[in-house]
Amino acid sequence: MxxxxxxxxxxxxxxxxxxxxxxxxxxxxxxxxxxxxxxxxxxxxxxxxxxxxxxxxxxxxxxxxxxxxxxxxxxxxxxxxxxxxxxxxxxxxxxxxxxxxxxxxxxxxxxxxxxxxxxxxxxxxxxxxxxxxxxxxxxxxxxxxxxxxxxxxxxxxxxxxxxxxxxxxxxxxxxxxxxxxxxxxxxxxxxxxxxxxxxxxxxxxxxxxxxxxxxxxxxxxxxxxxxxxxxxxxxxxxxxxxEGLENVLHRHAAAAAEARAGLAALGLEPFETGERASNLVTAVALPDAVDLGRLTALDIAVKAELTAGVGPGAERLVRINHTGRRADPAIVRATLAALAQALHRVGR
Structure with a gap:
């Protein structure tokens, strides 16, 4: 580092x-x-x-x-x-x-x-x-x-x-x-x-x-x-x-689409999709058997910026950050790989 x-x-x-x-x-x-x-x-x-x-x-x-x-x-x-x-x-x-x-x-x-x-x-x-x-x-x-x-x-x-x-x-x-x-x-x-x-x-x-x-x-x-x-x-x-604002907007939309497609490939469902979902963060609800605190504390999750949701109703959510410079399909794919590894480590 x-x-x-x-x-x-x-x-x-x-x-x-x-x-x-x-x-x-x-x-x-x-x-x-x-x-x-x-x-x-x-x-x-x-x-x-x-x-x-x-x-x-x-x-x-x-x-x-x-x-x-x-x-x-x-x-x-x-x-x-x-x-x-x-x-x-x-x-x-x-x-x-x-x-x-x-x-x-x-x-x-x-x-x-x-x-x-x-x-x-x-x-x-x-x-x-x-x-x-x-x-x-x-x-x-x-x-x-x-x-x-x-x-x-x-x-x-x-x-x-x-x-x-x-x-x-x-x-x-x-x-x-x-x-x-x-x-x-x-x-x-x-x-x-x-x-x-x-x-x-x-x-x-x-x-x-x-x-x-x-x-x-x-x-x-x-x-x-x-x-x-x-x-x-x-x-x-x-x-x-x-870069041009339209390109920035497109980059965020593409990163969000990449995140949701990747979750589907992992057998997970995004918390929201379509017009109800933000282009900044994709959240996924973890299975009840997964310890959210243990998962987000793993080094691989911390480095990939996988974080817990915030507020009522978000207690079981993990957020995939594709905001700003992280709105890049390559970074999203790396983050999804980190999520898969973290889930494996906690027994998923």
Missing amino acids: TMFDASLLLDPPAWPAAGYAGLADRIGRLLGTRGDVIFVQAEAVVALEAVASSLAAPSLKVLNIVTSPYGGLFGGWLRRGGAQVTDLVAEPARPVTVEAVKAALDAGGRVDAIALVHAESASGILNPLEGIAALAKARGSLLVVDAVASVGGHPLDVDALGIDIAVIGPQKALAGPAGVSAVSVSAKAWALIDRPGAPVDSVLSLLDQKRGWLDTGRGALPGTPPALEFHALDAALARIEQ
Whole structure:
């Protein structure tokens, strides 16, 4: 194993103040939006909490779709800010259906905002974003999407779908850094965020980002931006631009197809398939006789990035990671071979 020389990361040059706007514009093109794109100088879960904290108000009524622990967290952050939240909880570890969302909207009266996760790496499922977006548009509801896992792995056209807030992190399909994230914000969303009594002077305040960066001409970011993270973000975006977004999307779809075909060859069934399955992760339910903890602790499983599912309903799942640079058929085949060997070692 080759050891990485971490000293090469020390003393990086500062990212130029005039360069942040260019990065934001490149992310906007990636997302298909002409709306504002702002940076949160932290991992994407902080950006998600910032969105919830910035939107939440006692007058806000939200339909919060829960298909993993992350949706539950988002609803809790909204409630903390006083919002009136109705959780639509899908079958554990499974995607929600458009019919269930429509029924919840029809039963709930006024709904100011709908929030959901697009693709769930926790269990390898994909929520029906297009259908939910159509429902939100028809009712005039704000649409908030956690696209941290899906950006680069699934088509995501923010303006065409009418997404008002999209949160992304570069560390998944874009194969970039985890320490900086981005949020696209529509004019409709800003109208709810920029209000008297909104959170300010906080890392969880999107309004601070608007007033301290957008409204001042998009020069230097407030605070002390992490130079290393922005250089890495620039490199990740450049790599995506060079490959071409359509090619990146195709690569992830091909890797997912390879994973599901390989599981069939092993006599195993993917947890989800077709339009309900994510291109980022393929999950498989293990037979009851297999000790999940023992399997995932094997060196061969660790090296191949075979990991346990996360959250209710995912307790017996093993996830095959084909995200980012791992979205490669050769890597998928090697991972499947590792899964077969690991299963053999635990007596399967």
